Amino acid sequence: MTLLTRSCALGALMLLAGYLSGAVLQNDPAFMHWPLPVRLTVIVFALAVAVVWLLVHLFVRDQD
Numbered sequence: 001m002t003l004l005t006r007s008c009a010l011g012a013l014m015l016l017a018g019y020l021s022g023a024v025l026q027n028d029p030a031f032m033h034w035p036l037p038v039r040l041t042v043i044v045f046a047l048a049v050a051v052v053w054l055l056v057h058l059f060v061r062d063q064d
Helices: 003-026 038-059
Strands: none
Touching: 003 038
């Protein structure tokens, strides 16, 4: 598995975890109906994933 595939899979799992934790906390899967603090939590998950993905691709060399 290449570095790109691993980091994309990890990013997708992090985003899914953020969304699902928000959905469980709100008992409502409709993202736009959630209160602002919960929406911001999911957005912070997404930003953290984007930053980690960018750092991996800029500074880690693929060993495959």
